[in-house]
Amino acid sequence: MWTKIGDVHCITADLNIQKGAFDKAAEAWLCALTAFEVARRLADENDPHCGDISTKVEAAVQRFGSLERVQIACSDQSEFPAYYLPVGGPDSCTPAVICISSEEETAATLLGRLLPVAIGRGMSLLVISHDDISNHRRGQSELFLSCCLEYLSLRPDVDATRIGVFGDGLSAVLATDFAAFDRRVASAVCDGGLWGWARTLASVGWMTRTAVNEDLASARRSRLVRQLKCPVLVVAGGRGAVSVPEAIKLQAHCTAARIDLELKMPRVARTPLREIENFVTSDNCIFGWLEHKLARASAP
Known part of the structure; x- marks a missing residue:
């Protein structure tokens, strides 16, 4: 659930970038990062999706110019x-x-x-x-x-x-x-x-x-x-x-x-x-x- 929430915030950020609303985009990326961290902590350490979450975090981090x-x-x-x-x-x-x-x-x-x-x-x-x-x-x-x-x-x-x-x-x-x-x-x-x-x-x-x-x-x-x-x-x-x-x-x-x-x-x-x-x-x-x-x- 939390991973999906993070994905939605990333999509929102990309849409705001297209509109030129850079502050709103940055806010959405920050919300995504928090959601991904919650998902990472709730996941079992052997969960194969943990690697996917880490990849999403790195991608969101790189968005900060x-x-x-x-x-x-x-x-x-x-x-x-x-x-x-x-x-x-x-x-x-x-x-x-x-x-x-x-x-x-x-x-x-x-x-x-x-x-x-x-x-x-x-x-x-x-x-x-x-x-x-x-x-x-x-x-x-x-x-x-x-x-x-x-x-x-x-x-x-x-x-x-x-x-x-x-x-x-x-x-x-x-x-x-x-x-x-x-x-x-x-x-x-x-x-x-x-x-x-x-x-x-x-x-x-x-x-x-x-x-x-x-x-x-x-x-x-x-x-x-x-x-x-x-x-x-x-x-x-x-x-x-x-x-x-x-x-x-x-x-x-x-x-x-x-x-x-x-x-x-x-x-x-x-x-x-x-x-x-x-x-x-x-x-x-x-x-x-x-x-x-x-x-x-x-x-x-």
Whole structure:
């Protein structure tokens, strides 16, 4: 049903293009992208139609004329692809966000999901694939993401002092490592170090068969998040990499220590088969937070 709804919006967009109603066409394409994302999430992962939906998303994404397909050059002479969506002209000097897809999604899939909530917020987007960044030894992903930041910093339409990062799913871990590594990051939607901490807890529990002292756990959480020198938003629950109880504890410690960390828990609808995250409200909250933080970063 949702795929058919998306198809109808695409047809409407094409008709509006023929009439010269470009704003209405763009609105219809955004509605189509949201419908396709709903269809993709409701479909079983083994459904053969999932590939068709992804193809429809990529086709709709390409309809946005200002979208650029760019290559990010790295210090080791390698390159990897990215989508760049500018928000204004060459002299606009606006904020930008590096967006990393989740581990099971392509950059085009993430861009299709984010376009409806990101457009109109005055922020350019550089969207990259989790696989292009994560398939390297530890320490390499931070260097590659710094190349993304360097690319944006050299663009005349981007304010180099207002570049944030958003890691979706397990890419929240990459966003944390990057924000700790590169102090130029102005804001980060990440896991706050909790994924690594959860793995440490599991390892200690398995080796010692004892519970970790809560005072030691508190100190460890605080030490990890203090490495981040920018405002942080942690998304817990849903399809994220962070458990809600650990995130609540982390937020409490950060509040006491006056560390700028906020917590977001997506709304989830339970179905007989699985939980479905309300990605529209979640993404809207995330990009509202980024818009707010990056706007403040420009203040003298």
